[in-house]
Amino acid sequence: xGITATQMGAIEIPMAQIKNTPGALGEADVMKTIQLMPGVQxxxxxxxxxxxxxxxxxxxxxxxxxxxxxxxxxxxxxxxxFTPEAVKKVTFFKSSFPARFGGRLSxxxxxxxxxxxxxxxxxxLSVGLLASKLQLEGPIIKDKTSFNLSARxxxxxxxxxxxxxxxxxMSYYFYDINAKVNHKFSDRSRLFLSFYKxxxxxSFKSKSVFSTTTWGNDYDFGNTYENKMSLDxxxxxxxxxxxxxxxxxxxxxxxxAYNKYQMDANSGTYSSNWVGNAVNENSYLANYHSGIRDxxxxxxxxxxxxxxxxxxxxxxxxxxxxxxEVATSKIxxxxxxxxxxxxTYNSISNSTVRAHEIxxxxxxxxxxxxxxxxxxxxxxxxxxxxxxxxxxAQPRVSARxxxxxxIALKTSYTKMSQYIHLLSSTPxxxxxxxxxxxxxxxxxxxxxxxxxxxxxxxxxxxEFSVEGYSKMTKNVLEYKDGNTLVGNSxxxxxxxxxxxxxxxxxxxxLEKKTGRTTGWINYTLAxxxxxxxxxxxxxxxxxxxxxDRRHSVNITINRRxxxxxxxxxxxxxxxxxxxxxxxxxxxxxxxxxxxxWGHMGNTGNGVVFPFEYSSSRNNYRLPASHQLNxxxxxxxxxxxxxxxxxxxIMNAYNSL
Numbered sequence: 072x073g074i075t076a077t078q079m080g081a082i083e084i085p086m087a088q089i090k091n092t093p094g095a096l097g098e099a100d101v102m103k104t105i106q107l108m109p110g111v112q113x114x115x116x117x118x119x120x121x122x123x124x125x126x127x128x129x130x131x132x133x134x135x136x137x138x139x140x141x142x143x144x145x146x147x148x149x150x151x152x153f154t155p156e157a158v159k160k161v162t163f164f165k166s167s168f169p170a171r172f173g174g175r176l177s178x179x180x181x182x183x184x185x186x187x188x189x190x191x192x193x194x195x196l197s198v199g200l201l202a203s204k205l206q207l208e209g210p211i212i213k214d215k216t217s218f219n220l221s222a223r224x225x226x227x228x229x230x231x232x233x234x235x236x237x238x239x240x241m242s243y244y245f246y247d248i249n250a251k252v253n254h255k256f257s258d259r260s261r262l263f264l265s266f267y268k269x270x271x272x273x274s275f276k277s278k279s280v281f282s283t284t285t286w287g288n289d290y291d292f293g294n295t296y297e298n299k300m301s302l303d304x305x306x307x308x309x310x311x312x313x314x315x316x317x318x319x320x321x322x323x324x325x326x327x328a329y330n331k332y333q334m335d336a337n338s339g340t341y342s343s344n345w346v347g348n349a350v351n352e353n354s355y356l357a358n359y360h361s362g363i364r365d366x367x368x369x370x371x372x373x374x375x376x377x378x379x380x381x382x383x384x385x386x387x388x389x390x391x392x393x394x395x396e397v398a399t400s401k402i403x404x405x406x407x408x409x410x411x412x413x414x415t416y417n418s419i420s421n422s423t424v425r426a427h428e429i430x431x432x433x434x435x436x437x438x439x440x441x442x443x444x445x446x447x448x449x450x451x452x453x454x455x456x457x458x459x460x461x462x463x464a465q466p467r468v469s470a471r472x473x474x475x476x477x478i479a480l481k482t483s484y485t486k487m488s489q490y491i492h493l494l495s496s497t498p499x500x501x502x503x504x505x506x507x508x509x510x511x512x513x514x515x516x517x518x519x520x521x522x523x524x525x526x527x528x529x530x531x532x533x534e535f536s537v538e539g540y541s542k543m544t545k546n547v548l549e550y551k552d553g554n555t556l557v558g559n560s561x562x563x564x565x566x567x568x569x570x571x572x573x574x575x576x577x578x579x580x581l582e583k584k585t586g587r588t589t590g591w592i593n594y595t596l597a598x599x600x601x602x603x604x605x606x607x608x609x610x611x612x613x614x615x616x617x618x619d620r621r622h623s624v625n626i627t628i629n630r631r632x633x634x635x636x637x638x639x640x641x642x643x644x645x646x647x648x649x650x651x652x653x654x655x656x657x658x659x660x661x662x663x664x665x666x667x668w669g670h671m672g673n674t675g676n677g678v679v680f681p682f683e684y685s686s687s688r689n690n691y692r693l694p695a696s697h698q699l700n701x702x703x704x705x706x707x708x709x710x711x712x713x714x715x716x717x718x719x720i721m722n723a724y725n726s727l
Contacts (some may be wrong), residue, residue: 079481080166093702102151109578109593125574125599126177129493157249158219169450170434176518178483185360187217246505270305294344304334333362384433463488477529532585544572568604590628647693
């Protein structure tokens, strides 16, 4: 990050910037701050999704203390799982990926959690319109063992409960728990224990009862009907990391981690009807769940043989258990005087796909003279699934040439491979989206990215940069014409086509880093398209990608008005996304004796029905969007610390 670094497209995001960025309902968010960077877009307005340099949402490697997380969304993508109070450092890479990272095509978001204070105990309490947060940290044994604990819970369900109808119950909430223990054995040896658990829960239940008493009789009749459903999704991550310093030149990190993402959907109905004492009961219960469970083993070394060489190398093993979907249902029937009869059904897709991923890497960051600095690396990986192995050698090269103390030129080439896909048919992140690995039919996605940039720091406190990139991808997936997927992975390989993508862009960034007023202005000019040669997608013709946006502008300002008041503002402009809309209508008349769509049989006079025709995929450009977000932080010193009031105004001038 910065003019002196070898990498380009790498940004270290200050925690103060994340906490001051205006957030919906006062919730500061790591991912929404990253969206303000050049080359990044949100996809759907207001969501926390990342679409980086023409890539899809599944092409981002998001790490928590080095462990990949598959779903980082709360509230269907409008908030992320990262609470600023639990985070120590965030680094964002969109090109010139270091060799130690692999498995995704578009970006790396490296989030490091707070280690805890070894010296003194302190914490924060935050109460917002949507959620409340508590963070505590301090020494367990002073200068030897520390902890950090943070928790967040929304309370939409608690606020809405008194206003719900008596027989209808609806609930939604999410929570996050982060915990970390840092123990120092000696100056050379340190142990970290980390834990994260987050969950979203949605449920709905309704009940209706009808009963009456017949006139002149002593028995009644009626029925009861209950309907209920629930949807839960979330992550559990646990890791143990050991740091050991062998000597002044060699350092080692050893990590063992467990990661689980799971989505569960349950639905059921219950009905009973009675006449006098005679009761008939029926119930139907259905369960559907999907997820991934990983075990991760990793060793990473830092080696500094000379002052001009910084070498990193390591290896890892990742054991995947994919559960694309497991569905069961149960029917119970009981008539008066009979024993309840249960019938259980299992879906044909009940299966676990096991995969093994092995990787190794080496990179060297070194100087050639006083002006040229280079980073050369190689990432090797192999992925074994369904008795088939895929191997990938991914070279990484980046260089920085210092023209003078204020001007630097950078260039890079990166190859990336990706072995997993996210199957989705919606423009927003949904828990019903399915993660699946490559198969014997579907090959890994690959990307070759070339970047070139220039950086200037001649004005004190200011930095200007311009970066251009070209990214070529292959084996990217699109649904064949006429196919979609909603929570169903059965024969998914037959519904998609592999093709190629092109992504080009140029990004301008002017940033003020010091003084009472800081912030940046950035502009991105970009293009992204796809082509599929077999003709099953758009007739084999090139078409714009659904998140192809030609222009985007971000203006972010942070201003310290006085010692107590901080103001922040962000203005965002983006060209519209693309969409597929019919442009022609026709009426088709089939001859007498034909059977048509929506008709049970021959009409006697032929079949007539309207037909809508789309000339090409993503043939319509949606209107551009823009909005202004404002945030104010009011600080006040108290006897026990500091109190901060936050007020955020989203879409201040009500842009449509």
